[in-house]
Amino acid sequence: MKNAELAKLFEHVADVLAVLGENVFRVNAYKKIARTLDEMPGDIEALAKTESLEDVPGIGKASAEKIGEYLRTGKVREFEDIFGQVPAGVMEIMRIPTVGPKTVAILWNEGGVNSLEKLKAKIEDGSLIGLPGIGAKKLEKIKENMAFLATSAGRIRIGEALPIAVELVEFLKSVKDVKNAQYCGSLRRGKETIGDVDIAVAAEETFAAAINEALRKHQVVAQIIQSGPSKTSFRTSAGLQVDVRIVPPESFGAAVQYFTGSKEHNVRVREIAVKKGLKINEWGVFKVKGEKEERIGGATEEEIYDAIGLATVPPEMREDRGEVEWAIEQGTSTSGGRIESELERFVSKLPQRIPSGNSAADAIHRQYRPEILRLLDIGYSKYLPKVRWVDMGNSNQELVDAFEAALVGIFDPPLNSQKLMRLSVAEDLISRYGAQQLYKEAQNATDWVSCDNAGARARALKSIPKGKRGVYLFKAGSSGWTQQQLGYIGKAAVGKAGSSDIRYRIKDHFDDESRADNFPDKFLQLLRSFVMRESPQCYAIELVELADIRGDLHMHTVASDGVCSIEEMVAECKRRGYQYCAITDHSKSQFQANGLKVDRLMDHIKAIHAVAKEAERSGILVLAGSEVDILADGSLDYEDDVLAKLDWVVASPHAALTQESDAATQRLVRAAANPHVCVIGHPTGRIVPSRRGLEPDMQKVIFAAARNGIALEINANCYRLDLRDTHVKMAVDANVPICINTDAHGIPDFDQMIYGVLTARRGWATAAHILNARPLAEFKSWLKGRKEAAAW
């Protein structure tokens, strides 16, 4: 997979261009593309073959071409030229903290510095002092910071960061006059790796200095990076950076929201605020009235999201992966409705006859547009109380589309149904066939196809040749397209589309010729038909929680490489209140882990069943299982007749983890097809952060799991977290059951469960998606289904 190297390429070119003084927005555009490529769950090369990269949000014509060029030739000529302008040694300098592109440019152009070594030497001989903006202090800092060069190893696993953060938060809460403290940043979002620890503190302004002082004296503080009245950053002796932000209690919610991020999420949220005449920062939400600002909230996170009409987004979802659109769609329920009278009043103002000719029609369109939007706001918030209109172009898109199409369809012939038709696609079709398949079907059936999105449609209108027709896929239902579903086919992939269950075809409504004459009537009728509809129940999402977990279905004992007996592991599960668990020691090929040969396995099953019998009385179901190795070709490490003797089969890959993507896909798909398998354990075999593991076409693996009715594991151990967050989202979208297992080898390992839960939450999983969140009876019935499949 070339995603990572392409991401690096764009990241690097962004840095080099910044040194060359290029427009910062272009630099940021490249950085955004780098992030997109890095986080893309599928293979960019496969995507480029089947779909247009231009439809990926953030990637335009220019970059799509460059990516294509790279995939063909392994190079981007324009980038090579750019790299040629700045020696590699110069770029190394930018890895020093506090040294950014401007400083690099000056050191290089005016100071003749072209490597880290030269920089060191020139700082020593004093020849750099006097360069523009560079003095003794700055150079001293640079010299110190050369010990902290940015490296990819700079991130630590969440399991290592969390305990440190919790302890620091406890300490801060114990400091006098501290009202509240909360860790934020990537840690609160539950990311698998953590760059630094971010903590927000609530305290009256007058106490901030004292709190800062107490913090600076804390024993873990090895080096203060910076410290001002509201913000202190330091490094611990272990080299971990900690950022602490102190704000007054009335700003605590705003500060937590800001500090939790992600950056990309914050930017989206703040952009929405701007469009609504508001301003959001870490101090609160403000109404902007010319020069003056009026504070309207900030004590809680809810106040922030509420102010802009968004549902509060769970921290783990805040990655700008569609959650903003989701939150708009959920909305808040505030304004009451006066729909009928408003409606009548508005409609009575509409002209009885639409003038012919585009310019006159345009003028009317412009004149009424704000009124329509305002009306929709009122109408929607009353009849669909959880869905609230937020400014332009978002969740009520289909409603706006409907009305605007009504207007435009009459005013503006080119945008009517002759060329472009909306095709609603129901959720069950998507889960049955997969979005890609539907898209391809549509492609075969028509001349042009896209998913639902204003920009895409606008382009479509231009690109559809005269006399041809196009279709755009609109996802009916509550959740909108996801990137995974469309495989980044359309801009809507980030979630522009979809909200209520309105299914609408422009064609159906506006094909009759006489429509223009009784337009107001028609319009009213249409509007009623939408807003009077039964409102769907949509509550803000309840993601799975640690307390929902009712069992652990992957653990080891002394029989293989664990350190506890069956009894000890079961007792711990019981202690945790689990209703079921599975003992799954390694299979025979895992000889280095003392994997069990068949005869030992048979004895082990007996031993587990003996413990199970005891355990049953104390109310916990114990399954005799195995973690069966998936061999390189996808076959399993035990024969089927052996597998049939087990109550529970986790099949996981352990060796040959560097095989080609296609081989990996086949391997996992084949394993998933074995009817004895219950769940695929740590499907990629990756190790965080260093080993990439298998890179299968995860969509195919997930479909295979769906076809065969098996589950996929989130291995909760913070060294694995496999499935990873983006893969979880794909599994959730496909409705494949997910097991969150600790893979415990000893008692403390059970504590890893939380990291699996956080990863599940990052994939938008609710308890309903998690197999081991089901009550015992339900779990048993699922298992029975599996056993029947195996017997059949």
Added chain:
DNA sequence: GCCGTTTTCGGCCCGACTGTTTTCAGTCG
């Protein structure tokens, strides 16, 4: 460079801390 209901130009989130800037740029969160 990307994007779009102000649509092919013109805007792109917002603020703290530091140093050397006599009024704010650079870097970072």
